[in-house]
Amino acid sequence: DVPTPTIFTEMDTLQREGDELEWKESARWVKFEEKVEEGGERWSKPHVSTLSLHSLFELRTCIQTGTVLLDLEGYSLPQIVDDIIERQIEEGMISPDLRDKINFVLLRKHRHQTKKPIHRSLADMGKSGSSCSEYSFTFYQGSSCHAQSRSMNDIADAPSPDQLRNKFMKKIPRDAEASNVLVGEVDFLNKPFVAFVRLAQATTLGGLTEVPVPTRFLFILLGPQGKAKSYNEIGRAIATLMVDDLFSDVAYKARDREDLIAGIDEFLDEVIVLPPGEWDPKIRIEPPKKVPSAEKRSQFIPNCGGLSEDEEMPVQHELGEELAFTGRFCGGLYLDIKRKLPWLLSDFYEGFHIQSISAVLFIYLGCITNAITFGGLLGDATDNYQGVMESFLGTALAGTVFCLFGGQPLIILSSTGPILIFEKLLFEFSKNNGIDYMELRLWIGIHSCLQCFILVASDASYIIKYMTRFTEEGFSSLISFIFISDAIKKMVGSFKYYPINTDFKPDYVTTFKCECLDIFLFFTHFLHMSTIVQSMWMFSFYCATLNVTALDWSQLSKKECLKYGGSLVGNSCKYVPDLALVSFILFFGTYSMTVSLKKFKFSRYFPTKLRKLISDFSIFMSIMTFVGLDMLLGLKTPKLIVPTEFKPTRPGRGWLVMPFGKNPWWVYVASFVPALLVTILIFMDQQISAVIVNRKENKLKKGCGYHLDLFWVGVLMAACSFLGLPWYVAATVISIAHIDSLKMESESSAPGEQPQFLGVREQRVTGILVFVLTGVSIFLAPVLKFIPMPVLYGVFLYMGVASLSGIQFWDRIKLFMMPSKHQPDFSFLRHVPLRRVHLFTLIQIMCLAVLWVLKSTFLAIIFPVMILGLMVIRKMMDWVFSQHDLAWLDDLLPEKEKKKKDEDKKKGKEKDKDKDKEKKKSKAEYSDEEVDLPV
């Protein structure tokens, strides 16, 4: 069963141009129909061919009564036409005297509608004038307003330059063969002349087809005059049949006329019928997002209502073999390495793509903003033991190592909130108890690293399996909300940092000032200036004083003034003009420009490639635009400032922390306990982010490595502790942004086919570049200092909002505000009553609200652990919701089928204990999954 080639169909109709007859291309099909707009001299948009039932039945009759030549040896059109006519005469269907006339008609020139480059058609506009309007239409070779034509006489095997030049070729698969449909009315026939020909070999028949694709099928319909429209419809019907996957199979394999007719009947059985009163046949139907594959269609039993919905349950929640419990020491880690190793080379060369540049720029900016923010906060929390410098170095080190060796290099490591709080508490504890912070921290890091190794060795990541969509989406939305609220908080903060003077009256500008006064003067000033008399006295005194010291004070800046004990007097002292508002404009502008540019991909303007480029670089372009605007305005907005010197933030600490000497010995042991908390924290944070990144929706092909990831996070824990750098763990939102910026879509092949999401550019290059760039940011400071912070907050807001989209939880929240008749056709809404959906969502919202409140207290430290609480709540929901509802809204917990699976496995093991074969099986399962994705 060799797969049959794809078929390209061209339909030409016989037309009279002046005195000459010619075949003019009127439509073509790769998968969908494209019609030549008569007046517009252009191709229509690809659309679904809407046929009339009548034409299908007429076609059936045509095949029944006409000539069917299967596997004809044909090498040129004249010979083929001769053979057809001969057969018809033999069978007594036409009289021999028609031979020449039919021959003449069938060998007329073919004129194709070829796409012309736009610059040419623009240049044509002036000169062509009205000479080639529809009314005064004369055909001349090479006319500037006509498409190219070719004479039928040059039957060359080699395709003509016109054919080769046709750009449409790239839309046709390489193995394609052509099927040519020729229909027309002539005056010499009194009954239709019909022929269906299949050639033994696909042959290029000169200029018959617009593209250099060899012809395999030929359908000819010539008929008496007056029924041109009907012939046209029959031609469209056979053309549509020829591009149908199942019928083309039939056409290739048919042994006789009856097979073809059976094929048509099969097609008719499957056909979808629209009632004439509910649909306007003039509407061209846009190609659907997805069409059923030929395999699925052939499974249908048409009699049993193939039109009813799929009643099957949603695909089972399955995290793949990555999380299987091996039961062997380091079994998971071993499998992870074994799984990832073969991809190592491709992990590098697949990174070289234009899209990577935009991804690197985007994620880099996110990372350094994060590094600066967390660095600043850590510096405050630890009295500069760890500051911005350490944050940069640590990010660069940890990120590079993880992206080089980690199991899932798409994950971006970063400082996270819980770690920050832990460090804060730890520092306070050591300070209060006279323990050396850095040494204690080192020991916690070492313990934690060892604990991670134990978790790795025992395949403990296995428990992530119990995390369903409920937990996963809850966690990621919470993180997104935190991102959004942080971005907005920072923005609002700038209104507090740069207060606006709302009392300012432009005309009274003279009364607004801020002066630096000596503290003594300040008091006298205020105490005595109240009455005129006193003020007169004061003034002379004031002047006298000024005479001595004024020159010093008035030249001082605000900070200096306060430093030297002066007082700021005046009604504009506590206000800063413009900066808050400009910050807001930059923040909001960056955000909304990014959103609009992202959406620009779906607009109608500009060619697809340009739009894709704009969409890919949307964040970069918005940042550039608003950095430009900021430079243009020239205001002193807060800028991104990175450290420029390579030295620890706190003077007096070195780059290496020594493990012994500063703390008593029991601290080394006791640090096991806080290390346990850190380990749980890191384990949960890391693995949940990993699960979100490894989501099935992302269609990752290279597999992941939970155990390997955790191993490296442990190693980095220890390394960072020795170097006195912050600890790092997977950052959900930035990792999602990383994935989003690396998504691939198919270049749609057939015109009208929707581009399919193919997966993510899985490689290590972007990650490594991001972190190397972060490391050398110290040298990039002169460039980075132009970037205003509000622009970066805008990027953060965008990241938070973007990572919310595509989350089912978020879709369900939106349902609350929609009347049920306007709700989108989600599959779970078809199967679960709305009130159950709402109840599920409400529970989820309440959980998140509780977590949000806890997060704002000191409990934030155990925040990732609370995810375990979410998993418990999910377990309890088994009592409230039926398994059916949960299967649609969430995933089922694995226990339910554990037994069955275990049994299956036992059987499997008995039969075949060979590991390799088992692996192959699981791989096959994996690729199966990809196909059966629930959308």
Add this chain to the structure above:
Amino acid sequence: DVPTPTIFTEMDTLQREGDELEWKESARWVKFEEKVEEGGERWSKPHVSTLSLHSLFELRTCIQTGTVLLDLEGYSLPQIVDDIIERQIEEGMISPDLRDKINFVLLRKHRHQTKKPIHRSLADMGKSGSSCSEYSFTFYQGSSCHAQSRSMNDIADAPSPDQLRNKFMKKIPRDAEASNVLVGEVDFLNKPFVAFVRLAQATTLGGLTEVPVPTRFLFILLGPQGKAKSYNEIGRAIATLMVDDLFSDVAYKARDREDLIAGIDEFLDEVIVLPPGEWDPKIRIEPPKKVPSAEKRSQFIPNCGGLSEDEEMPVQHELGEELAFTGRFCGGLYLDIKRKLPWLLSDFYEGFHIQSISAVLFIYLGCITNAITFGGLLGDATDNYQGVMESFLGTALAGTVFCLFGGQPLIILSSTGPILIFEKLLFEFSKNNGIDYMELRLWIGIHSCLQCFILVASDASYIIKYMTRFTEEGFSSLISFIFISDAIKKMVGSFKYYPINTDFKPDYVTTFKCECLDIFLFFTHFLHMSTIVQSMWMFSFYCATLNVTALDWSQLSKKECLKYGGSLVGNSCKYVPDLALVSFILFFGTYSMTVSLKKFKFSRYFPTKLRKLISDFSIFMSIMTFVGLDMLLGLKTPKLIVPTEFKPTRPGRGWLVMPFGKNPWWVYVASFVPALLVTILIFMDQQISAVIVNRKENKLKKGCGYHLDLFWVGVLMAACSFLGLPWYVAATVISIAHIDSLKMESESSAPGEQPQFLGVREQRVTGILVFVLTGVSIFLAPVLKFIPMPVLYGVFLYMGVASLSGIQFWDRIKLFMMPSKHQPDFSFLRHVPLRRVHLFTLIQIMCLAVLWVLKSTFLAIIFPVMILGLMVIRKMMDWVFSQHDLAWLDDLLPEKEKKKKDEDKKKGKEKDKDKDKEKKKSKAEYSDEEVDLPV
């Protein structure tokens, strides 16, 4: 030929609930199909019924072989069922022992899917728990999670409360009759039991139907087990057929089985077929915007390819009888009055609608902003002879009179640019030549008024007929561009008016000040302060001076300082903080919020009515929001200031201008010449705006009155001249905004049907209210003073942009940026080659560019006259473009058919000289036009 009632179809399927059998509603049709989502316990969205060809053929067989009872006398379901079974037994189709079983099954309870109020289902969520999930489903009466059910035994004529309570009733036309489809599988039959019943009278059969609609048709299909899906499909097929306009006609009129079968065959002939490989049958097709009417469908000859496009030419450009040349003295005016008089009463009572409130607020704000802007400019231009006060009064007077008596009360009168320029030139001329401006102006007004009367009396508005889409759209886009550019110019102006201090450093706030110094001090200050020594000397001097005069100077405001000869010294004097940026935020915010709220109508959130309300009040809500924001910030943004006292702006001029006494006698005569210019200017401006307002697309029903409009404009010219108020003429953009805010849409009747644009709320109330409000704005000043000007500029920007949308010219400009495959399916693109379209657009753009340039020179005064130039260019385009292309892109000029029409008219006159009949004929033509609108 009485029209047959609309049919509502309900399909019930036989289901086993626990031990009991019952009929459960599974789908319903008003025009489109709504399905009960099994799991979701909800109605699906209305969609086009996609049928399988197989089911249609099976249905045909069913009707052929089953029982067909036409005009059965039926009063209750048991009796009808009895009759059917009796007939089947008579015909030997079933054995008599099945009678009881079939009877039992057919009289089971019917359970309907009724829509529950949302608050109830929310309340249910908690208590219902998992008890009514799909797995543990037991039926109990009045269950909170089930729809209501009714026993079949209470066969009441009066509808039950459940039926009456059903809100779905309002979606069903009043005259509707029901058709009930019952399908199911039973275990006691071995071949299908089929019956098609038409009752002699429509009868309410108890709880058979979910709504209290009497049943006329009944289709029953019971069959052996195992083919439920197939029965379902057959049920859907007959249900779809029953709601088909043509088939339902057949069903009502059928005399026998053959008629029904012929009806099915007819349906099959018209059916639209989608190939299975190009369409997924699972996709529910949204109802189209428009379906072909039954009349059009019956005209189709299916054999000749009913699927091909309409090849006819677009509907002819026709401005209606309003612009016909009567050839009689005041003939047009007489017809105008005659046409408008019958609507006078409805012009008032039709104005009372919630939509009017939003329209009045929107247009009112537009009008007063315009009045203030033009008032200010006029004041500058005429040395306050006409100022803001006159502008307000004049707008109120002219607007009110025009809306009360004008031919097209939707037109809003306003000052326009050309008039402003004319007044400016006139004032300069009079000043330079020692002529009294107000008296000269009065005479020009009188002459112009008389000239208008001559134009009215001679039906001169007739020439507007030669204005095609080219001219009309050119003019209106130009005006829109001017609006947009003015709004942006004003916005940019505020950055000049409130310059931002880009050198400001927050820390050096102490060095920024602005002081008012005595002019003498200022100089010494600058000349001598350069060296320290001198400064020491200066300082004592300075202090001494200050001692005497400082208290005066430092307390002065900027204006006062300059007034009293002081100098402003300091680096913050020429800057104003925040105001420019806040203005920008207010401007842009108002604009974008209005745009988003307008779009909100098409979102999925909230019920349709609320969304419509939000969309209608979008401008008002945006203004309120940003006025609120402005108040919250409390900054001194520029506010709307209306005069509060009723007196002429220029002291010394009275409210009445006397015609004689100040100028020599020849001025009275010579003013005829400038009056001529004013008249042409007013005529063009007024009538083009009127044509744009009266566009066919607006579906105005009450006709218009070009002559009547011009008459009143003339009268107002004279009146305003006597009162010394500005002259008024129709304002295009505000008039379009007025129309847009009064658009009506049908409350869609059948579920899924698109609401149709019905027309505009044509009345005089909104216009009158707007202008009365403008008149009393003097008293509204305390409220209006809170509105910042930038908000109003934002509204102007929105008005300009909104009036561009829906203009074909604008659509064609956008085509330049779209690759041809992404271009929308405009009908002109199907018929005219793209390069011709582009050429046409380019010519139009060039014309507008030339006009734009001219507008910026003193030639602006003859700006409306230049529209005549556009008409000439349009005439010349007849040589460049074929009539075919022009018919699609523009309209044909009337000459082409003038001859034919004239001949027609002559014939008509010969036959029938009665005026009234002629009028009736033209009215019929008019209403015909409405139907044949090209969309």
